[in-house]
Amino acid sequence: MKIVLRRFPLTETATTETSNDHSEDHVSTLGVSNDKLGMWVFLGSDCLLFGGLISTYMLYKDRIGPDDLGPEEMFDIPFTSVSSFVLLMSSLTVVLAITALRRNDIRRCRIWLLSTAILGAIFVGGQVYEFTVFYREGLGYTTNLFGTSFFTLTGFHGVHVSVGIIMLMSMYIQSMRGKLTSANEEKLEIIGLYWHFVDVVWIVIFTIVYLFPQ
Amino acid sequence: MATTDQLTESAEENVSWVQEDWIYIKTAIVLAVFTAIEVFTYFESVHQAPEWLLVLTLSFLMVIKFFLVAAIFMHLRDDNAIFTKMMVLGLCIAWPVYFVMAFAFGFLPDWNPILKVMFLLVPPAITGFWLGYSFKGGTGGHH
Numbered sequence: 001m002k003i004v005l006r007r008f009p010l011t012e013t014a015t016t017e018t019s020n021d022h023s024e025d026h027v028s029t030l031g032v033s034n035d036k037l038g039m040w041v042f043l044g045s046d047c048l049l050f051g052g053l054i055s056t057y058m059l060y061k062d063r064i065g066p067d068d069l070g071p072e073e074m075f076d077i078p079f080t081s082v083s084s085f086v087l088l089m090s091s092l093t094v095v096l097a098i099t100a101l102r103r104n105d106i107r108r109c110r111i112w113l114l115s116t117a118i119l120g121a122i123f124v125g126g127q128v129y130e131f132t133v134f135y136r137e138g139l140g141y142t143t144n145l146f147g148t149s150f151f152t153l154t155g156f157h158g159v160h161v162s163v164g165i166i167m168l169m170s171m172y173i174q175s176m177r178g179k180l181t182s183a184n185e186e187k188l189e190i191i192g193l194y195w196h197f198v199d200v201v202w203i204v205i206f207t208i209v210y211l212f213p214q
Numbered sequence: 215m216a217t218t219d220q221l222t223e224s225a226e227e228n229v230s231w232v233q234e235d236w237i238y239i240k241t242a243i244v245l246a247v248f249t250a251i252e253v254f255t256y257f258e259s260v261h262q263a264p265e266w267l268l269v270l271t272l273s274f275l276m277v278i279k280f281f282l283v284a285a286i287f288m289h290l291r292d293d294n295a296i297f298t299k300m301m302v303l304g305l306c307i308a309w310p311v312y313f314v315m316a317f318a319f320g321f322l323p324d325w326n327p328i329l330k331v332m333f334l335l336v337p338p339a340i341t342g343f344w345l346g347y348s349f350k351g352g353t354g355g356h357h
Contacts, residue, residue, distance in 0.1 A: 051312060055312050091283060
């Protein structure tokens with residue numbers, strides 16, 4: 001029994017806290033809180049989902065009719081590159097918001113939070129514009145398998161970004177009401193994890209869907 | 215009134231925060247440069263390069279960007295090593311599985327089969343070797 005306690009010193013802490021106290025400071029044996037661990041598990045499952053959608057796109061991107069427009073004719077790479085750059089920079093602003101909150105600099109944290117939400121909104125706006133252009137050029141959701149797999153993949157990613165914006169704005173409102181302090185910094189860190197994941201997924205989508213030779 | 219020691223401590227703390235932010239800014243600059251290189255491959259003169267070279271270059275840049283965000287922005291390098299190892303193990307398995315399926319259904323049909331096998335096996339073999347080499351067992355201690 002002694003060996004078990006020495007190898008997993010946090011097990012005892014976590015158990016004691018669970019039985020005596022229902023505070024939010026529960027720590028898993030991995031040295032992170034259960035909330036954060038939960039987010040990592042969720043991100044792992046989301047990885048599988050995006051993996052499935054990306055491979056579906058790879059399989060179906062050439063399934064177009066003889067008169068349909070294909071990826072090479074449809075994609076506007078310079079425009080999407082700017083969108084990608086915007087999303088990439090939003091990862092920087094969210095991490096700056098977290099470090100500002102960590103040093104209890106609420107004013108700067110708010111600025112970075114709002115910047116992240118705005119950058120995310122610009123990205124989603126760009127995606128809506130891109131979808132509209134595609135639709136006008138004759139590529140709808142059910143036009144062909146390329147259209148279906150493309151819209152499902154990028155649309156699903158867009159929904160993730162939109163959910164992230166909502167979470168960031170809720171953090172912003174909490175900070176305005178004085179409920180966001182360095183004491184509950186982990187809340188923002190968990191949302192930051194989600195936001196970075198959305199960015200990481202776009203890194204893969206941008207390369208495989210847009211830049212790989214068609 | 216603050217003592218000299220307290221003021222020094224506060225100044226040191228500020229410096230350390232600035233340094234931490236600087237790491238993130240540097241990472242963002244590197245990511246931006248890598249993205250610019252990726253986009254550069256789209257332009258006509260570079261796009262004429264052999265397909266295998268483009269795919270390998272883009273894949274390499276994609277993986278580097280992926281790990282930079284995960285390690286620095288997501289603080290994976292500061293968390294328990296088990297998180298990094300689990301993620302890398304998952305990717306080592308997922309990489310060949312997804313690409314075997316993609317190749318089987320006609321993705322990059324002009325590629326030489328030997329090149330395809332290398333593309334499937336080399337990245338997971340290198341990372342798998344690192345994973346096995348760095349595995350110490352026991353408590354899976356912190357970085």
